[in-house]
Amino acid sequence: MDATRITAPANSTPPKSAALSPGSQRRARARRRNTLIPFLLPALSIFTGLVLVPIGLGLYTSLFKWNGFGGLPTNFVGLDNFVRLFGDEIFLGDLRRGLVLVLLSLVVQLPVALGLALLLNQPLRFRGIYRLIFFAPYVLSEVITGVLFTMVLSPTGGLVNQIFDVFGIAGQTWLSDPSRVLVTMFFVVSWKYFGFHMILYLAGRQDIPPELTEAAMMDGASTWQIFRNITLPLLGPTIRISVFLSTIGAIQLFDMVWVLTGGGPIHASETMAVTLFQYGFRRYEVGYASAISVTMFMISLVFALLYQRFVLRRDTEGAVTRTGDIR
Amino acid sequence: MNAPSTGPRLSPARALPLHVICIVVGLSIVVPVLFGVLGGFKDNGQLTTNPFGLPSPWVTENYTDILGSMGFWLPLGNSILIALASTLLVVLASAMAAFVFARYAFRGRELLFTLFTVGLMFPFAVAILPLYILLRELGLLDNPLGVILPQVAFGLPVTIIILRGFFRTIPPDVEEAATLDGCTPFSFFWRILLPMARPALATVSVLAVVASWNNFMLPLVVFNDPSWWTLPLGVNQFRGQYAADTARILAYVVVSMVPALALYILAERQLVSGLTAGATKG
Numbered sequence: 001m002d003a004t005r006i007t008a009p010a011n012s013t014p015p016k017s018a019a020l021s022p023g024s025q026r027r028a029r030a031r032r033r034n035t036l037i038p039f040l041l042p043a044l045s046i047f048t049g050l051v052l053v054p055i056g057l058g059l060y061t062s063l064f065k066w067n068g069f070g071g072l073p074t075n076f077v078g079l080d081n082f083v084r085l086f087g088d089e090i091f092l093g094d095l096r097r098g099l100v101l102v103l104l105s106l107v108v109q110l111p112v113a114l115g116l117a118l119l120l121n122q123p124l125r126f127r128g129i130y131r132l133i134f135f136a137p138y139v140l141s142e143v144i145t146g147v148l149f150t151m152v153l154s155p156t157g158g159l160v161n162q163i164f165d166v167f168g169i170a171g172q173t174w175l176s177d178p179s180r181v182l183v184t185m186f187f188v189v190s191w192k193y194f195g196f197h198m199i200l201y202l203a204g205r206q207d208i209p210p211e212l213t214e215a216a217m218m219d220g221a222s223t224w225q226i227f228r229n230i231t232l233p234l235l236g237p238t239i240r241i242s243v244f245l246s247t248i249g250a251i252q253l254f255d256m257v258w259v260l261t262g263g264g265p266i267h268a269s270e271t272m273a274v275t276l277f278q279y280g281f282r283r284y285e286v287g288y289a290s291a292i293s294v295t296m297f298m299i300s301l302v303f304a305l306l307y308q309r310f311v312l313r314r315d316t317e318g319a320v321t322r323t324g325d326i327r
Numbered sequence: 328m329n330a331p332s333t334g335p336r337l338s339p340a341r342a343l344p345l346h347v348i349c350i351v352v353g354l355s356i357v358v359p360v361l362f363g364v365l366g367g368f369k370d371n372g373q374l375t376t377n378p379f380g381l382p383s384p385w386v387t388e389n390y391t392d393i394l395g396s397m398g399f400w401l402p403l404g405n406s407i408l409i410a411l412a413s414t415l416l417v418v419l420a421s422a423m424a425a426f427v428f429a430r431y432a433f434r435g436r437e438l439l440f441t442l443f444t445v446g447l448m449f450p451f452a453v454a455i456l457p458l459y460i461l462l463r464e465l466g467l468l469d470n471p472l473g474v475i476l477p478q479v480a481f482g483l484p485v486t487i488i489i490l491r492g493f494f495r496t497i498p499p500d501v502e503e504a505a506t507l508d509g510c511t512p513f514s515f516f517w518r519i520l521l522p523m524a525r526p527a528l529a530t531v532s533v534l535a536v537v538a539s540w541n542n543f544m545l546p547l548v549v550f551n552d553p554s555w556w557t558l559p560l561g562v563n564q565f566r567g568q569y570a571a572d573t574a575r576i577l578a579y580v581v582v583s584m585v586p587a588l589a590l591y592i593l594a595e596r597q598l599v600s601g602l603t604a605g606a607t608k609g
Contacts, residue, residue, distance in 0.1 A: 035512045036427050043424035043483055044439075050480035051446055054457035061457065068460065116352065119345055123336050130349045132595065133356055139591040139598070140584055141541035143559035147566050148580050151366070151573055152359045159362045162378040191356070196602065203603040241606050252450030255543040259563060273452040273544075280456040281548060289456050297453040304448040 055297065061290040068286030081291035091292065094272040101186055101250040101271075109190040110197055110242060117201035118231065131202070135195035142192065146259030149188045150175065175261055178268035185269050189256055193249070197242045204238030205231065240311050244304075251300055272296050360584070367578030374573055389578035399582060401554065402561030406586075409471055409546075409557060410539040413478040417535050418528060420479065421486035426516050428487065429494035430502065440491075446484040452544065454481075459548050473549040474557075478539050485605045486531045492604065493527035494520065533590075533597040534605065540587060558583050 062081055066073035085091050116134060120127045137145065152159040153174040161171035174184045208231065216226050254273035257263055263270030263278070272292065280289030336342070366374055367389050368382040377383070393399045428440050458477055467473035497520065505515045521528065543559040550556055556564065565579045591598065 032431070032433075036431060036433065039423040039427045039512075039516070040439075042420040043443075043487065046420060046476065046480045047443065047446065047483050050458065050461070050477050051454065051483075054454045054461055055449075057457035057461060058454065061460070116348075119348060122342075122345060124342055124345055124349075125336060126346075126349075130353060133353045135595070135599070136588065136591060137356060139537060139541075139587045141543065141559050141562075141587070143541075143543050143562050144580055144583055144587075147562055147576065148359060148363055150566070151577055151580075152362060154573070157375040157378065157573065159359060159378065191359075199599055200603060200606055203599075245606060248448065248450060252452040254452055255559070258543075259566075273450070276452065276456065277544075281459075286456065286460070293453045293456055296450060300449055300453065 058290050058293045058297070061287055062294045064287040066287040067284045068280070069284075073287060075287075077287070081288045082295070084288065085291050085295060090267050090270060090275055091272070091295075093267055094270055094275050097182055097269070098250055098253075098271060100182060101189070101253070102247050104183070104186045105190070105246045105250065106243065108186075109194050110239070110246065112190075113194045113197035113242075114201050114235075114239070116194075117198045117205055118227070120198075120202060121205050131198075135199055137192045138196045138199075140192065142255035143259050145188065145192045146256050149191075150260060153184065153188075175269075176265055178265050181261055181265065181269045185257065185260055188260065189253065192256075193246075197246070200238055200242050201235060204235050208234045237312075240307075244307055244312070247303065248300065251296060251303075360581075363577045363581045363584075366574055367581050369574050371572065371574050386574070389575045390582065392575070393579050393582055398561065398565065399579070402556050402558045403586065405471070405555055406540060406557040409474055409478075410536045412471070413475045413482065413539045414532050414535040416475065417479040417482040417486055418532055421483055421531070422490055422521060422524070422528070423516070424483070425487045425490035425494055426520060429491045430499075440487075443484045443487050446481070447488070451481055455544055455548065458545075462549060468549055469552045469555060470549075471555060474542070474546050477545055478535075478542060482535050482538060485534065489531050489534075489601065489604050490524065490527055493524055497523055529594075530597045530601040530604070533594045534601040536590065537587075537598065540590075558586075 061073055063076060063078060064073035065075045065077045065080070120131050120134075124130075140148075153161075155161060155171060155173045155176070158171075158174075160174065164171055172180070175181055212230050212234075213226055216230055221229070250271075252273050253271045254277065257269055257271050257274050258277070261269045263274040273296070276289050276292040276296065279285045279292065337345070362378075365382060368385050368387065369377070370386050373382060373386075424443075428436065462468055462473045462477070465473075467476070501519065501523075502515055505519055510519070541559065542557070543563070546555075546557045546560055547563075550560065553564070562580060562583050566576050569575050
């Protein structure tokens with residue numbers, strides 16, 4: 001590692017100390033290297049050992065038929081696990097359900113979050129309290145949220161059915177009806193996470209200079225025109241990031257499903273992460289479960305790269321990226 | 328975050344529909360929680376006959392039983408221990424790395440930094456299985472380090488990114504002056520940079536505490552031994568154990584919410600700035 005001390009913003013080229021002899025330059029470099037390595041070592045070794053090595057290990061074990069016990073696997077099966085995976089109705093169903101969750105999020109959760117963010121940006125009394133309440137579910141764990149909602153949605157004596165009862169509507173089985181469970185779960189997930197997206201939009205909205213909207217208002221633009229032509233385009237980067245996070249969240253959704261339904265009934269609410277967990281930790285088909293891991297990894301990777309390449313590329317640093325604005 | 332747009336308050340006629348929307352959304356959040364809080368004060372008979380009203384009589388034993396048993400305090404203690412240790416380690420290791428990334432140029436720096444940022448994009452679930460095998464081979468199952476160290480590893484990317492951004496804003500003159508006064512890089516980092524970065528450190532610490540506090544999948548596979556269970560595992564287990572006793576489960580859920588909500592009230596500011604910074608810089 002060639003270490004050179006710099007003074008100006010971190011991207012500028014390091015100044016060459018021409019006055020120094022080559023020997024003293026080399027010594028200075030060695031000294032800097034001795035400074036840098038101890039600073040980087042803890043983070044680098046933990047990250048390598050517990051993020052990169054497991055990912056590599058997962059790739060390796062996905063090529064074996066293995067129950068997960070006793071050292072490393074020996075029964076090499078090549079890509080058989082992957083071939084099996086793409087004929088596995090449960091896994092293909094996971095992909096479909098994941099897509100449904102992402103689409104529901106795009107058309108329901110994110111627009112609601114955006115609307116509420118814009119609403120809370122108005123000079124409205126109590127908006128601080130509203131914001132505090134809307135965002136609060138985010139700090140509750142998915143497990144707590146899930147257990148609470150199994151009670152709220154319980155067919156016998158659950159809150160939702162009791163409310164329906166007051167209005168004379170027949171109670172429903174929210175979590176045990178295969179045709180309804182996925183949508184129900186989506187609403188519980190949104191209950192927890194819409195506040196997070198709202199907070200992102202609120203931060204993005206507040207970065208739009210008020211002069212822009214004021215000038216447009218003076219020119220007689222309607223509220224809709226201001227939204228369509230100023231707010232929405234300038235919120236673009238924030239929206240694109242929120243869509244990205246929401247998608248990655250749907251790909252890895254586990255805790256909520258595990259607690260609410262365990263993936264059932266008959267896999268109707270199962271996600272990739274749940275399928276992975278079932279095969280890996282319940283049925284001890286570790287090789288096959290690793291293939292699911294690798295596939296999830298590839299889906300995330302391809303999605304992240306494509307998204308970076310085609311969607312986020314437009315957002316140059318500084319659009320929403322406020323360097324160092326942490327108070 | 329910038330100051331929210333100010334100016335004259337909306338006229339009552341324009342504000343009213345907005346309040347109505349906010350109150351409806353607010354109720355949809357508060358009512359389920361209130362259902363839990365009040366439900367915990369009822370017995371199961373009352374839950375079916377009197378779902379909305381105040382409990383009558385108020386049954387306190389659901390709460391007192393839980394608060395009087397180790398079934399709550401032990402997981403709470405474990406959650407606190409694991410959250411504090413994970414946070415301390417991830418913030419320290421990240422601050423050291425971020426210091427180098429922010430203030431030194433060296434060959435391969437951007438590559439190395441990109442490696443960390445790429446970590447931000449991957450769902451934790453993809454690593455759980457090989458991670459479990461690795462921890463088993465290292466003898467870290469049923470050991471708090473088996474949860475703490477992976478949490479540190481997966482917390483590094485966002486912490487490094489946020490801290491690097493902050494460290495870059497500290498003028499180089501500060502470091503030059505310190506160096507002239509005989510500061511080594513380490514003493515500059517420890518005695519000047521870290522104290523100056525206190526707000527950013529608070530932000531990333533809150534993020535790390537929340538992530539650790541809510542983690543379920545990792546402790547679920549690492550801890551077989553109930554004496555190490557964290558709060559989410561405790562809640563899930565309690566629900567299974569008292570499946571028919573809805574009121575008691577509600578009381579346990581409510582009691583388990585309290586620490587998280589208390590942290591939220593105290594540190595909402597840090598949480599919000601951390602999440603927005605983490606999202607926009609990632």
